[in-house]
Each structure stands twice: as C-alpha cells, then as structure tokens.
Amino acid sequence: MNETEAALLFAVLSNADRLKVIRALVEAGPEGLKAGDIAVKINASPSRASFHLTALAQSGFVGSKRKSRSIFYQINFNRLGALVSFLMEDCCKGSRELRDCCNMQASDRN
Secondary structure: OOHHHHHHHHHHOOOHHHHHHHHHHHHHHHHOEEHHHHHHHOOOOHHHHHHHHHHHHHOOOEEEEEEOOEEEEEEOHHHHHHHHHHHHOOHHHHOHHHHHHHHHHHHHHO
C-alpha cells in the first residue's frame, strides 16, 4: 500500500459512524451482520447506515452476501490489515520504549 491509497482509505474512515460500522463488523467476525442490525448497532436510520456501508464497500473495507432475503455485510480483514500494516511499517525504528508503549496500549484494551 502506498501513501496515496492509505490517505484515501483514511478519508473513508474519517467519519464516526463508519468507524462504528467497522468495529461492529470486526466484532461480528467472518459471519458479518445484517444491514438492519448494523443500523441498530450504530444508532442510525437504515438509509444512513446504507449510505455508510456503500462508502465502505466502495473502498473495499466491507463486502456483502445475500442469504435468503437478507444482505449480510462482512469486514474485509485483508484490506483493514493492509492499512494497519502500512501504519506499523518500520514501527518504532527499533526503539524498545516505543514498542513497549504500543504493546502496553494494546494490552490495556483487553
């Protein structure tokens, strides 16, 4: 991933509702969530959730599958992982203090 592509992806994520969608789909795992369930989780109207899901799908962060009469959305872990990897590339430049800080922050969330 290059800086231009990363910047475009960050632009897509620069919305609180879209970040909520991403977090909800990461939590849901590979099975994903129905569009209506996503709207409830992010406290948005179905049309508003659809608007954000469309933007996330166009950027490659989410995909969708129809199951019966429902559409399920799943996170594209590869796409999200590529963005995280871009951020962490050459992380900390070998500094133990910086690495420890990153590890401590991750363990604080658990």
